[in-house]
Amino acid sequence: MQSKVKQHFELPLYLGMITPVGWLERVPSYKEMQENLASKDLTNYGFLGYPVLMASDILLYQPKFVPVGQDQQAHVELTREVARRFNQFYKLDGREVLPEPQVLLTPSPKLPGTDGRKMSKSYGNTIELTDPEPVVRKKLKTMVTDPARVRRTDPGDPDKCPVGDLHKLFSTPETLAKVYEGCRSAGIGCIECKGWAADALVQVLAPIQERRAGYGEADVKAILKDGSDLAFVRAEETMVQVRAAMRLPA
Numbered sequence: 001m002q003s004k005v006k007q008h009f010e011l012p013l014y015l016g017m018i019t020p021v022g023w024l025e026r027v028p029s030y031k032e033m034q035e036n037l038a039s040k041d042l043t044n045y046g047f048l049g050y051p052v053l054m055a056s057d058i059l060l061y062q063p064k065f066v067p068v069g070q071d072q073q074a075h076v077e078l079t080r081e082v083a084r085r086f087n088q089f090y091k092l093d094g095r096e097v098l099p100e101p102q103v104l105l106t107p108s109p110k111l112p113g114t115d116g117r118k119m120s121k122s123y124g125n126t127i128e129l130t131d132p133e134p135v136v137r138k139k140l141k142t143m144v145t146d147p148a149r150v151r152r153t154d155p156g157d158p159d160k161c162p163v164g165d166l167h168k169l170f171s172t173p174e175t176l177a178k179v180y181e182g183c184r185s186a187g188i189g190c191i192e193c194k195g196w197a198a199d200a201l202v203q204v205l206a207p208i209q210e211r212r213a214g215y216g217e218a219d220v221k222a223i224l225k226d227g228s229d230l231a232f233v234r235a236e237e238t239m240v241q242v243r244a245a246m247r248l249p250a
């Protein structure tokens with residue numbers, strides 16, 4: 001719980017002092033979110049500085065790798081630049097304090113939302129880990145598909161379809177082969193194909209939801225507290241070095 005780890009508020013303040021505004025304006029999600037959320041006023045310092053917060057969230061724990069989706073690659077790249085700049089300005093006993101982390105992509109680096117854009121709570125297009133089966137099926141039913149398949153008889157391409165992306169992540173190789181074959185030959189309809197994707201998703205979610213149901217509120221609070229305590233210790237180890245390098249009081 002970041003609100004219990006005060007270092008998450010301290011490091012961005014320091015890193016914000018050395019991050020050029022131009023770097024932040026170039027982050028792709030800055031323009032993208034402004035266009036996609038036109039009804040919200042995003043012309044504020046907090047929104048512009050959000051990547052510095054993310055950089056701090058990462059650098060506080062000095063990781064070698066950051067497991068992210070493709071859409072987050074630019075944020076990790078910015079994190080590396082911020083770390084490099086910090087290390088140029090400040091050293092501790094002649095050595096660098098903030099290691100530059102590497103991106104760690106999986107073989108399926110993107111997970112689209114139900115409208116085909118990146119899955120994001122801000123866009124209201126998410127499939128939640130807690131969604132019960134009927135909700136998952138309903139969301140899948142309205143999910144966008146390859147725009148080339150206007151009619152049932154039009155062939156499509158799973159590589160251009162967000163439902164295809166879900167299949168690649170969650171379906172068995174046999175189902176995936178049926179999807180490719182059936183979509184490209186117009187042998188299957190999108191409704192059938194979405195049903196298979198929902199089957200696969202439900203199978204993935206069921207054991208997670210089962211395990212979750214076994215935890216009561218007190219268990220969850222205890223888990224969060226343990227995690228926050230551990231994170232606090234690790235983050236403070238980094239901050240001790242950062243403050244010393246910057247010659248700030250401990």
Ligand code: SF4
Pocket residue numbers: 145146149156157158161162163164179182183188189190191193194
């Ligand atoms: S058949 Fe499946 S993969 Fe092909 S366009 Fe329809 S939903 Fe997408």
